[in-house]
Amino acid sequence: MREYFKNIWAAVFTVLVGMKVTFKHLFVPAVTIQYPDVKPKLPERERNRLYVNMDDCIGCDQCARACPLGIINIETVKALPTEDLKTSQGRKKALWVTNFTIDFAKCCYCQLCVFPCPTECIYMTDVYEFSEYERENLIYNFSTLTPEEIEQKKTNLSLFEAEKAKEKAAKSAAAPAPAKPVPPAAPTETKKEN
């Protein structure tokens, strides 16, 4: 019988205690915000969409190799010695980056690509609203060169290499030393890593 009344008392009392807690919270200001109108302040280390500063990119492919998902795709063309390519820190660039795509549909925002970059040109920004209706639109191309320019660079290089090969051939013909086999002119050098 004692147990019976104790149960009733416990039920009533604990319910009232719980009600007191929730009633107090009725007057506590909300911790949520009205998202699209009010945006949260993001910390400086926020890891969201990647950005590549193409002026500084030297096409070294280290980020593509670090990516666990293989979503960074870099293609490069060798620059001619006559072309003066420099990063913002004045570092010499040996390659034209003809293609630099990142597939954000697959990106896992692990930041592993950011750390190996020698020029710190790839980094994560605080942009997090970039939904798309089509999956293809999430493949971002950061390369600044137009297709015509890429074509031009490629022909430039092949012309230059053909000229070089010709020169070499002429040299080797002039000096009858043990003739090296002339390497066929590789038009472009592409790198692809998956």
Place this chain on the structure above:
Amino acid sequence: MSIEVEEKISKLTEVQKRGNGLRTEHMVLNMGPQHPSTHGVLRLELELEGEIIKKVIPHIGYLHRCFEKHAEAMTYPQVVPYTDRMDYLGAMYNEFGYAVAVEKLLGIQVPERVDYIRVIMGELQRIASHLVALGTYGLDIGAFTPFLYCFRDREKILNLFEITCGARLLYNYIWVGGLSHDIHPDFVRLTKEFVTYFKPNIKELNDLLTNNKIFIDRTANVGVLPKETAINYGISGPNLRASGFKWDIRKDDTYSVYNKFDFDIPVGQGLMGTVGDCWDRYYLRVQEMEQSLRIIEQAIDQIPEGDVSSAIPKRIKPPVGQVYSRVENPRGELGYFIISNGGTSPFRVKVKGPSFVNLGIMDELSRGHMVADIIAILGSIDIVLGEVDR
């Protein structure tokens, strides 16, 4: 359809032949994979007699993402983001376990500062993970409000992680040999603020949910897991301790700098019912949060100076060999078994996950209880399907 029906009818006559005369049949109820309280995509096949459970068959694999096979194709640092995705509520601790295992394989010692930060992060993650467990447990029992209070506090922890490494859920923070970032200058102050903010909230949670008579009625003496059964099934973590067995890898097989801190290992006492019931498992998590706060309070003032990335190897290429290393994840023993063939990728990574092992007890615990109890039992075991299926 008709064949199935005929089969059923033939089974029925079997039952009738056995002699009870009455035409009875057990009802098979599929709970999940789309169900509000299977905590993800678990499918439970329940065999019911009325509302009494006769048998439970958990079906898993709906979230299988080939973690172990993936790891074989990745270099050692690239595996870290994948470990995050196993137990996504305890991501920091998965990285911790992996880092400890690979460091053991490499034979390197990390700076003390790294160890301290790892411990603080790990314990914050433990609190965050337990908050989800407790909040969703309240939700399973039918109380909505504690869930939001728990998530409100968890947000604060996620904010701490966010200022440190920029991510809120899947951190890739604890690396082999070090950390990706040093802690933020504000981190120590904010963590102390969090500790003082959070302590009264545990009491509030106790008032609102833990000591509520209805909650006690729903959970006490339900799903009692005796100590022997727990050990036989290989249960670990809070579920094992709630059964009264004092076993915590942080103390019993210590790693990192856990031996430098003073903390207790709470065990289930059967305060409201039997030792090892759902209420004990629930309350143990509340007590563990308090102990984690104690560890954080001790560690936060003693973080030594140093460089967090000095010990990170440029190229991780462990010698040929194998290692098994285990840590105390929020859910129990998280073990990594790594075989190296001397290359840059592991030859094999086997994970012994606590959720997967703990889920095995489901059938044993649920028999003879009601449908409503299976929710209480499943919630008290606290599984994360990401880690069960991997």
Place this chain on the structure above:
Amino acid sequence: MTYDFFYKLFGSQVIAAIIQSLLPLFVFILPFALFAVWLERKVSAHMQDRLGPMRVGWHGWLQTVADILKLIQKEDIIATANDKPLFNLAPVLVFVGTYAAFAAIPFTSAFIGSNLDLGVFFIVAVSGFVVAGILMAGWASNNKYSLLGAMRSAAQIISYEIPTVMVIITIVMITGTLNLNTLSQLQTGHFWNWMIFGGPVFGVSKFLMIPFMIISFGIIYISTLAEVNRTPFDIPEAESELVSGYHTEYSGMKFAMFFLAEYANMFAVSAIVTALFFGGYQSPIGYIGHLLGLPWLVPIEQLFWFTAKGLFFVFVQMWLRWTLPRLRVDQLMTACWKYLIPIAFADLIIIGLITLI
């Protein structure tokens, strides 16, 4: 009375009766249900440190209207395995059961849908309709979760009607009437004339009665809470166990009908509690209309007090919902048969003895 007014206006008994019966639906039940859903969202949100709906209208007050508009446009899904006639009939029956209860509820002294002498009895009887509707819904859905929910619901509502009726008998024993209008009129004057404070009679028995009346009130409040399937007794639609019980398979407007019926029912039971214990439509402090000598103001004031009292109890129902976990089926039955019914019975006898003094 409004019926006479409409009769004079249209000169036809049929039209007057139809208007009389539809009046509470459009003037009260629908707006109330829409408001209550919004209130529930806001109350829950603020109790949980959230904001709740904020987009449609000021603090989202039009959100429910928008939701209903959305539900009307939705496809009315009927699965092939459903028992179509029952499936279609069930939400109507549930709604009708709830709506019919409003017929005998005295909103003011000037408007009462039907001034039945068996008012309370009628409400209790007609609430039984809801059980049939819920059972139908659970059976016709051909879904195991729905069936379990419906079975639980039937068991629950039938069990909890017993303590409700016990308490009603207690009140009827004191007042000697089943007519809710008469009951409300009895409790006129000031709040110390309310039944919870021992009724309109003065003397020793009044003060002896107060604690037992409070217990009676507690019992009827708890059991009506169970009858409308609210937390902690919401096991028929227990979200975490049975997805949403008997209305799992319903979509669109049929779902909306269950939903509106639930909220209308919340007010109906609150109204009964108000009429039985808290003076019905009577003002606790006297009427401004009498003070100013404006008799037409009195019914409006009465409507205000009735709605305010009813809304307060609806608020407490919401408050409980967002505080408490839910019971298990067997515990629900234990609470009813082992706790509420014996206490209600003892209460009935004690109050009976007190009235004899």
